[in-house]
Amino acid sequence: MTVSLVKFDGSLDSLRRAIELCDGFEKLGRNDRVLIKPNNCFRHKIMPPYGMVTTSKIIDGVVQLLLEYGCKDISIGEGAIIGIFDELKPYTKQGFEGTGIDKVAEKYGIKLIDFNTGAFHELDLGGVKVQVSRAALDTDFLINVPVLKTHFQAKVSLGFKNLKGCLSKDSKKRFHISKRLDTLICLLNEAIKSDLVIIDGIYMLEKGPETLVGVAHRKDLIIASPDIFECDVVGATVLGIDPAQVDYLREFAQRHNRPLDIRAIQIVGEDIESLKEQLEWRFEPDKELLTPAKITGLSAPYPGQTLCSACGATLALALSIFGKDNPGMDFGGAELYYGLGLKPERDTQKVFLYGDCAIRSNKGLQNATKIEGCPPTLTKTLLALMKALLSKPRMFRMLLLRTIKLIGIRLGVYQEIFPRWERYRSREFDKTHFS
Numbered sequence: 001m002t003v004s005l006v007k008f009d010g011s012l013d014s015l016r017r018a019i020e021l022c023d024g025f026e027k028l029g030r031n032d033r034v035l036i037k038p039n040n041c042f043r044h045k046i047m048p049p050y051g052m053v054t055t056s057k058i059i060d061g062v063v064q065l066l067l068e069y070g071c072k073d074i075s076i077g078e079g080a081i082i083g084i085f086d087e088l089k090p091y092t093k094q095g096f097e098g099t100g101i102d103k104v105a106e107k108y109g110i111k112l113i114d115f116n117t118g119a120f121h122e123l124d125l126g127g128v129k130v131q132v133s134r135a136a137l138d139t140d141f142l143i144n145v146p147v148l149k150t151h152f153q154a155k156v157s158l159g160f161k162n163l164k165g166c167l168s169k170d171s172k173k174r175f176h177i178s179k180r181l182d183t184l185i186c187l188l189n190e191a192i193k194s195d196l197v198i199i200d201g202i203y204m205l206e207k208g209p210e211t212l213v214g215v216a217h218r219k220d221l222i223i224a225s226p227d228i229f230e231c232d233v234v235g236a237t238v239l240g241i242d243p244a245q246v247d248y249l250r251e252f253a254q255r256h257n258r259p260l261d262i263r264a265i266q267i268v269g270e271d272i273e274s275l276k277e278q279l280e281w282r283f284e285p286d287k288e289l290l291t292p293a294k295i296t297g298l299s300a301p302y303p304g305q306t307l308c309s310a311c312g313a314t315l316a317l318a319l320s321i322f323g324k325d326n327p328g329m330d331f332g333g334a335e336l337y338y339g340l341g342l343k344p345e346r347d348t349q350k351v352f353l354y355g356d357c358a359i360r361s362n363k364g365l366q367n368a369t370k371i372e373g374c375p376p377t378l379t380k381t382l383l384a385l386m387k388a389l390l391s392k393p394r395m396f397r398m399l400l401l402r403t404i405k406l407i408g409i410r411l412g413v414y415q416e417i418f419p420r421w422e423r424y425r426s427r428e429f430d431k432t433h434f435s
């Protein structure tokens with residue numbers, strides 16, 4: 001197989017060249033049912049999309065090239081993370097609208113599929129039973145279109161991890177509570193076959209998977225291959241992460257006798273050495289979200305792999321808001337615990353057990369503040385933090401302010417801006433890539 005590296009110049013020709021260089025359509029039949037799987041895992045209108053979700057620019061180009069090739073049965077499918085931002089609209093629909101993918105589908109008359117609504121097929125992945133979208137399993141030709149980004153648990157989120165979006169809501173969580181995240185990602189990619197992988201590297205994301213903590217950079221790169229393993233090895237290398245240190249890639253290599261050495265891969269197009277970065281993948285929530293607001297006395301440590309993305313994203317937004325609204329405050333040694341792996345050493349009201357997993361794994365604690373939910377809603381999270389950590393006058397002021405802002409966001413008259421998002425006002429971050 002071949003992996004192509006092509007600089008994206010904004011034209012359809014650069015995407016066409018990336019596919020042609022790796023013979024990406026060689027096994028595609030014009031009468032095949034084609035499914036495009038972007039990374040549209042979650043998207044809220046307040047969050048900058050750069051490097052977090054697949055651009056509609058690349059999806060539009062893929063659809064154009066498929067139509068040019070003669071394909072007629074084309075769908076776009078995704079299963080967004082459910083239960084993050086207190087929204088009433090279905091999350092996958094919200095994600096498609098937030099990235100402009102819905103406009104691509106309307107423009108070309110192609111079908112959008114919400115994997116969250118089923119139907120599902122049950123698979124046994126190494127003893128863990130999961131529900132996988134039938135649409136992903138039954139298609140004739142699956143085009144996997146992830147983003148070029150790091151991930152605070154899996155190190156990278158590229159083609160392999162993008163297929164996690166094909167799971168049901170409960171199955172996504174099962175990947176984390178099993179404490180076998182990397183193994184299950186590996187096994188999932190044996191069950192679902194990607195026929196072509198196109199990594200959207202117009203932007204890349206450091207400390208991903210989202211822009212509440214992650215920092216996006218402009219890259220203008222397309223990485224493509226019919227071989228998902230080789231494509232992800234190249235993608236990880238470009239990000240500056242040793243593929244041998246990505247557990248699911250290492251496990252897949254061992255199971256299938258595949259070399260992790262980049263020199264064993266046929267790469268065409270750009271010189272990979274000139275494209276390599278050195279991006280960080282790990283972060284600690286308190287240092288990234290609270291320290292910039294000069295918040296002290298509230299710890300939120302690195303969670304390990306048992307915190308699912310839904311809980312992680314909701315908590316990240318809650319801490320971002322809480323820090324912004326209470327700058328410079330000291331909370332006297334309060335501690336947040338989440339997932340299955342973190343164990344508090346004390347039992348007081350200043351210990352927060354965030355989410356059902358943390359509560360379940362710390363049943364012996366009677367006095368800790370329990371924030372229930374799978375995930376807890378943003379509103380519930382903020383109310384728990386305000387009630388436990390703020391004086392009543394300050395809590396009521398924050399509650400009033402947040403209510404007004406939330407109404408403004410929903411009416412489209414107010415836009416939340418966190419300090420780290422100022423960088424996205426520069427010209428290198430182009431909103432038209434998501435419209």
